[in-house]
Amino acid sequence: MTSRLTVFGWHNVESTWCFPVSGSGVAGLEGQLRRLRRLANVVPLERALDALRAGEPLPPRAVALCWDDGYRDNLELAVPVLERLGLPATFFLVPGLLSGDDRAWWEIAGWAFARSTRESADWRGERYPTRGAAGRQAYGRASDRLRVMTAAERAVALEELVDRLTPEGSPGDGRLFLDWEGARELVERGFSVGSHTMRHVTLAQETPEDQAEDLRRSREVLERELQVPIRTVAYPFGQADAVSRETESAAARAGYAHGLTTEFGWNGAATPGTHGRRIMLDPDRGFVATGLSRVTGRLDRLRRTR
Ligand SMILES: [Zn+2]
Incomplete structure (x- = not known):
């Protein structure tokens, strides 16, 4: 039996400057999650990745859910839906955005x-x-x-x-993202957390030393502030020009068990631990499917990276 894990990822729920959502993002998201719950077996991401690497079986049509960047509406809008549906999820957070030291x-x-x-x-x-x-x-x-x-x-x-x-007004980006208090609430409510780097840099564009330092620090700071082990990193942007061979080796050296890109596809036992694949979604674009294999096929055009 071959085990496969499909990882679905999102960013914001409702509109932001960068990614406008048409209609209600939270209603769209709830529809997607209800369909996934019906069609697939939603499992905790890290435990499933551990099982894949160990050659242990996963349930058929295993799916894991995650969110990148730490948008405030992840806690305010996505979490209540996840709790209602009883689904596990992982949030990939950026210490620099949580503290306000860095801006998106x-x-x-x-x-x-x-x-x-x-x-x-x-x-x-x-x-x-x-x-x-x-x-x-x-x-x-x-x-x-x-x-x-x-x-x-x-x-x-x-x-x-x-x-x-010369734009008018102000971006108000501080309000778009969670702070440390919000990050702690995610953990208190039983959700998993991973690293999305210290400052949301494009790792492959930095020197190997800087990449290693960023990955190490983000893990340490998240572990210290949230009191949970940080074993998985989602590389910012996650495509080929953002994740190099050096990035993956720096992630391993920095102590991560798993690294996730945004390369489209599912994960099998042979998928390299530091080069996991994900399917990134928007909440306002639905998918129609009668089975997960068709879901993943049809999602090809919905690829998105950030
Ligand atoms: Zn990101």
Whole structure:
């Protein structure tokens, strides 16, 4: 018997600057979770990954659920639904966002485009329109450029971008994310927690030493603050340009048993421990399926990374 584990991941529940959700995100999410509960066996992520590596069997159609980034609505909206349905889940948290020492650049850039007072902005040799669908597309292009910078380069580039876009108001990004108190509540309510790095850097763009240091520190800080073992990391963004061979070896050296990318697919006994696969979802895009194999097939077009 071959064991397989499909890991589904989400970020926000309701709209944020970066990722607008059409309609009610929480209703969409509840529909997705109810369907998964009906079609699959939802199991605790870490225990299932341990079992896979140990060659132990999993229930048929095993599925695990997780959320990245620590958006506040994970606790306020997703957790009550998970509790109602009796489903386990894991939340991948970023100490720098929980403490407020770091800010989510993708939300700041999203706000700067959405609230720009300019029709378009010139930034680093390219023109970026700001309105309508072209504006959203331009935001995606700018994000793609920001994503593949080092943290230090990105801080400068983001400041320039915001300056060119001259948005009105403020991003209010502090309110979008959980603080430590919220993170503790997730643990108190029986949910699992993993690391999503210290500052949500794009690991592969940093030096191997910096990657190892970030991964080690984020594990230590989360363990100290939350008093739980941290054994799994979800690499930020998680695609090939964000997760290198060095990233995976740094994760192993930093003491993680499991590392999760956003490479699309399910996990089997032969999937490398530091290169797990996930299927990332939005709450407002449903899936129609009569079985999990069809679910995963149809979800191909819903891929999303952050
Ligand atoms: Zn993330």
